[in-house]
Amino acid sequence: MAAVTGLEQPLVTAPARPARPRAWRAAVFVIAGLYFLVPLGASLWYTVYTPTTGLSFEPYAELLTAEGFASSLSLSLALALATIALVLLLTLPAMLAVRLFAPGLRPLMEVLCTLPLVVPPITYVAGLSTSLRVGADVLAPTPFWATLIAVQDPGFPVVLVLAYVVLVLPFVYRSLDAGLRTMDVRTLVEAARSLGASWPHVMFRVIIPNLRSALASASFLTLALVFGEFTVSRLLGYQPFAVWIVTISGSRGQVSVAVSILSLLLIWLLLLAVSTAFGREKK
Amino acid sequence: MRRSPGWLGTLPLLAFYAFVFGIPLAALLAGAFTSRGEPTLANVRQSLEGGNLTAMAGSVQVSAVVALSGAVLGTFLAYAVVTSRSTALRNAVLTASGVLANFGGVPLAFFWVATLGNSGVVSGLLGLPSGSLYSFWGLVIVYLYFSVPLMVLVMAPALDGLRPQWREAAANNGATAWHYWRYVALPVLTPALLGGVVLLFGSAFAAYATAAAMGAGTVVPLVTLKIANALTSDVLIGQENVALALSLDMIVIAGLVMLIYLPLQRRTTRWLQ
Numbered sequence: 164m165a166a167v168t169g170l171e172q173p174l175v176t177a178p179a180r181p182a183r184p185r186a187w188r189a190a191v192f193v194i195a196g197l198y199f200l201v202p203l204g205a206s207l208w209y210t211v212y213t214p215t216t217g218l219s220f221e222p223y224a225e226l227l228t229a230e231g232f233a234s235s236l237s238l239s240l241a242l243a244l245a246t247i248a249l250v251l252l253l254t255l256p257a258m259l260a261v262r263l264f265a266p267g268l269r270p271l272m273e274v275l276c277t278l279p280l281v282v283p284p285i286t287y288v289a290g291l292s293t294s295l296r297v298g299a300d301v302l303a304p305t306p307f308w309a310t311l312i313a314v315q316d317p318g319f320p321v322v323l324v325l326a327y328v329v330l331v332l333p334f335v336y337r338s339l340d341a342g343l344r345t346m347d348v349r350t351l352v353e354a355a356r357s358l359g360a361s362w363p364h365v366m367f368r369v370i371i372p373n374l375r376s377a378l379a380s381a382s383f384l385t386l387a388l389v390f391g392e393f394t395v396s397r398l399l400g401y402q403p404f405a406v407w408i409v410t411i412s413g414s415r416g417q418v419s420v421a422v423s424i425l426s427l428l429l430i431w432l433l434l435l436a437v438s439t440a441f442g443r444e445k446k
Numbered sequence: 447m448r449r450s451p452g453w454l455g456t457l458p459l460l461a462f463y464a465f466v467f468g469i470p471l472a473a474l475l476a477g478a479f480t481s482r483g484e485p486t487l488a489n490v491r492q493s494l495e496g497g498n499l500t501a502m503a504g505s506v507q508v509s510a511v512v513a514l515s516g517a518v519l520g521t522f523l524a525y526a527v528v529t530s531r532s533t534a535l536r537n538a539v540l541t542a543s544g545v546l547a548n549f550g551g552v553p554l555a556f557f558w559v560a561t562l563g564n565s566g567v568v569s570g571l572l573g574l575p576s577g578s579l580y581s582f583w584g585l586v587i588v589y590l591y592f593s594v595p596l597m598v599l600v601m602a603p604a605l606d607g608l609r610p611q612w613r614e615a616a617a618n619n620g621a622t623a624w625h626y627w628r629y630v631a632l633p634v635l636t637p638a639l640l641g642g643v644v645l646l647f648g649s650a651f652a653a654y655a656t657a658a659a660m661g662a663g664t665v666v667p668l669v670t671l672k673i674a675n676a677l678t679s680d681v682l683i684g685q686e687n688v689a690l691a692l693s694l695d696m697i698v699i700a701g702l703v704m705l706i707y708l709p710l711q712r713r714t715t716r717w718l719q
Contacts, residue, residue, distance in 0.1 A: 285654045329466055
């Protein structure tokens with residue numbers, strides 16, 4: 164290709180497009196730049212400057228010692244890890260089974276995994292809290308009652324993990340579906356099986372290594388979503404990270420803005436990780 | 447021993463789904479149509495009158511304004527990026543869009559409180575009256591912060607798919623720039639545009655965290671805030687079922703909007719490879 168371009172070069176020295184005023188483009192970029200960068204700059208300034216004390220990076224130091232910071236952060240992390248594990252454990256076998264043995268179930272799967280997108284989180288939590296309340300009444304005389312209460316343990320609310328799995332299901336499904344599209348699952352599995360590999364061997368030595376980047380992106384998306392999740396946890400009365408930020412905003416406005424800046428940074432890092440995971444795959 | 451059928455692998459997911467998603471939805475439906483254990487339409491009727499109707503209308507209005515203005519602004523920005531010759535600029539804008547489209551919820555609210563809130567940096571400079579951020583247009587400006595980037599992400603691939611040959615062919619046949627946009631580019635882009643509008647509408651409609659963290663409920667009535675109040679307050683006993691009816695209304699609206707989106711998405715993918 165390089166040689167061909169080299170030959171053609173003298174012909175294309177004239178500009179390919181007619182020279183037209185590009186002022187509108189500059190205007191679009193300036194307006195967009197102002198709109199998106201001013202809040203970022205203003206928030207940074209808000210955290211480091213007050214008229215009474217002048218410049219100070221105190222809010223960022225205060226953050227680490229703030230009451231509830233460590234506990235809410237570790238709760239969010241634990242919830243995120245549990246959600247990632249559970250959602251992958253449920254979807255990956257199901258999607259493989261559909262591809263290998265039951266292609267007829269695929270449309271059903273797709274509809275089921277897209278449905279949570281249509282249901283706004285607040286309506287889902289309205290239904291969830293109702294069923295928890297009714298469930299406690301109905302199950303009171305049975306041993307299941309204790310299970311239902313244990314699921315809502317404030318130390319580690321399993322019920323949040325269950326709800327988060329539902330909320331991230333559409334994103335995880337799409338991500339894994341895209342990953343599975345890039346490989347011929349049936350041929351790989353049949354080849355491995357005919358060479359005598361056991362099912363666990365097929366799973367861990369053939370399928371999962373080929374799906375590495377799809378699994379990574381599904382996990383990072385889940386992590387980002389769980390970290391920022393507010394609606395479900397707030398209405399069920401738990402205090403992971405996002406709820407904690409709102410709780411402290413009343414008394415320490417600067418700290419809550421500082422945390423917001425850090426979470427923007429975190430999203431950026433997570434997306435960077437996703438794109439490098441995918442970038443490596445392409446090579 | 448017979449080999450177990452392979453589709454059994456789907457059973458854990460299906461069972462989980464029926465249990466964790468199916469039961470709450472069933473509870474929602476049952477609660478919306480019953481009151482003290484008896485079937486009734488009173489909850490649904492109540493969810494569509496008075497303050498509840500105002501809140502629903504407020505949510506639809508905010509979402510519609512955000513969706514339409516976000517779609518126009520996002521398309522302009524995407525077109526400026528796609529036609530620019532600088533790859534560095536293109537990469538920077540697309541990466542930033544990816545980050546900001548995911549930047550919602552609570553942190554977004556505090557960003558804007560620090561900027562345009564009552565003691566915000568920029569509102570102080572501009573001398574804005576107190577409470578400007580907590581108005582209808584304030585909420586729209588806040589929601590556009592993630593909606594415009596979302597639209598850029600939707601439109602950039604579609605605009606990339608417009609082939610230069612189409613423009614040249616149109617020009618050879620004597621079409622002006624207006625003709626090209628009106629009869630060639632716009633029809634090809636329509637599915638992506640409408641899909642983007644639907645996506646923006648849906649995300650603004652479902653948004654609760656940002657409005658709750660801003661405390662915008664006092665000025666702008668939103669249905670999500672209404673549902674949350676009815677669910678958490680102890681004062682409004684018996685309001686839970688009205689909250690469930692409101693939730694049902696929301697799902698119906700979101701579902702109708704989604705029904706427009708899905709077939710359109712298929713059409714886009716057919717035209718723009």
